[in-house]
Amino acid sequence: MTNKKNIVCVSNTTWEGFYTKxxxxxxxxxxKxxxxxxxxxxxxxxxLIFTLMGKGRAPVKRMLGIKSRLVKKQSTFDTEVNHLVLPPLLPFAFFKNERLYNFFLNVNTFFYARSIKRAIKKLxxxxxxxxxxxxxxxxxxxxxxxxxxxxxxxxxxxxDERRYGKRAQVADHSYAEKVDGVITTSDxxxxxxKHLNDKMKVVKNGVDFNVFNKSAKTNINTSNKKKVGYIGSLDxxxxxxxxxxxxxxxxxYEFEIVGDLMNPKIHDALAKYPNVTFLPPVKPHEVPDLLKKCDVGLIPYLCTEYTKNIYPLKINEYLSVGVPVVLTSFANLPEFDGVANFTKNKEDFCEAIRxxxxxxxxxxxxxxxxxxKATSWESRAKDFEKVLDDYLAQS
Known part of the structure; x- marks a missing residue:
């Protein structure tokens, strides 16, 4: 590790939640x-409104400043991270008119930047x-x-054009061209x-190996009851x-599907079968014990322009507890050849599980x-920091 750096992470995810991020x-x-x-x-x-109605999980008191917007969070790795919640911003993505869209984007950016700069100054x-x-x-x-x-x-x-529209791709490409470097999670x-930025690096996803390995399988399930598991977002x-x-x-076979049901069509299609059980999402630390009970773990993603970019977090989580993994061939992940089972169609998928x-x-x-074991987050973080140091040396 090199000299201490000040890093401001502007995230598109929450700190807490049901899944590892x-x-x-x-x-x-x-x-560290x-x-x-x-x-x-x-x-x-x-x-904010949806949370007050009991339909959301936004940190309302911190958003409104009733509680401090800037606090310290203890991570699962025994480190301390400064955590900032912004005041509520204006919804604007629905505007089709570009002038209105850009006007409200710029209004939000003013409050976004002001909040971050205040935190930077305080720290x-x-x-x-x-x-x-x-x-x-x-x-x-x-x-x-x-x-x-x-x-x-x-x-x-x-x-993700399906979620954010065509503007997502425009913004993604435009931003990649402007920054000092881009780090992706897949080759x-x-x-x-790479045509957008010549300073392109790859740091792949990892796993909290020590946590998951505590629940590692030590033997195969010899009973007649076999469990096929999926844990993740149902979208x-x-x-x-x-x-x-x-x-x-x-x-x-028993099929146990655990996760946040964002696409009701999944439940509509599968819940009618007696060998399928749906369970609500669980906290990350509860995942290993659930996986240990599975005889095989699934990653059944559709093969689309979006999913071909994905390096799934859960593949290393399944492997850390010794569970065999069956996937659709949604992405090119040659590093897992021989370790996980990639399938080309529904017939292959079914047969691979058996x-x-x-x-x-x-x-x-x-x-x-x-x-x-070789894909631990500790290893990935060292790679990530090495990339940051290289970028600093070149700037």
Whole structure:
């Protein structure tokens, strides 16, 4: 590690939540030798109202300033991160008129920048590194406003046009061109963006190995009851057709689906089958014990322009507890060839599950665990900081 740096992470995710987040993991570990300011997801007035109605999870009291907007958070890695919540911003993404859209974007940016600058001043942070985590729309308008010594775009997914519209891609590409460097989580994503910025680096997702490995399998399940598990977000990426076909064909297997149901069509299609159980999302520290009970873990994503950029966090989590992994071929992840089972269609997907369960053994369990050990977040954080140091040396 090098000299202590001041890092301001402008995030597009929340600090807390149901699932492990790469930004939070990396920032937590970077805080071991640097001063970190994590700027929470930019909640809007709509989020505030929905939370007051009991339909959201926004930090209302901190947003309104009833409680301090700037606090210190203890991470799972025993580090301390400064955590900033913004005042409620104005919803504006729905505007089709570009003038209105840009007007409200700029209004929000004024309050966004003002809040961050106040926190920077209070923390005596000078010449900060501005690390933008998948928040390109605001990245463009905030660029240069924090008096940053370095601007870095941490792009862990491709632009999600389905969620954010065409403007997401425009902002993503525009911002990538302007920053001092871009860090992606997959080789495919880096290759697709290399024409935008010649300072392109890859730091892949990791796993909290020590936590997950405490729940590692020590033997195969010899009972007749076999459990197929999925833990993660239940959203538009989920391949309903493939999973429904598999559930029908493997009626003697139990399917346990755990996660935040963002796409009700998933529940509508699968809940009618007696061998399918839906469970609500759990906290990250509860995930390992759930995985240990599975005989195989699924990552059934649709193959789209968006998902081909993804390096899924859960693949290393499954492997850390020794669980075999069956995936659709949504992304090119050659580093997992021979460790996980990639399938081309619903028939292959179904057969791969049966094969992985029937042919599993202790040797394979240990091999998966050993592979995952090399992908710890500690290792990834060292790689990430090395990239930041290289960018600083070149600036």
């Amino acid at each position: 790469s930004t939070v993991q990396l920032v937590s570990l970077l805080a 030798s640097n001063q970190l300011l994590f700027v929470e997801y930019p909640f809007t007035i709509k989020d 005596n942070m000078t010449d900060p590194i501005a690390l933008n985590a998948y928040n390109a729309i605001y990245g463009n308008t905030l660029l240069g406003k924090l008096k940053e010594s370095l601007s870095v775009y941490y792009c862990y997914d491709g632009p 495919f994503l880096a290759d697709s963006m 538009h990426r989920f391949d309903i057709e493939t999973v429904e076909y598999t559930v029908q064909q493997l009626s003697d 094969k992985e369960i029937e042919q599993d053994n202790v040797e394979k369990i240990l091999s998966r665990i050993e592979y995952a």
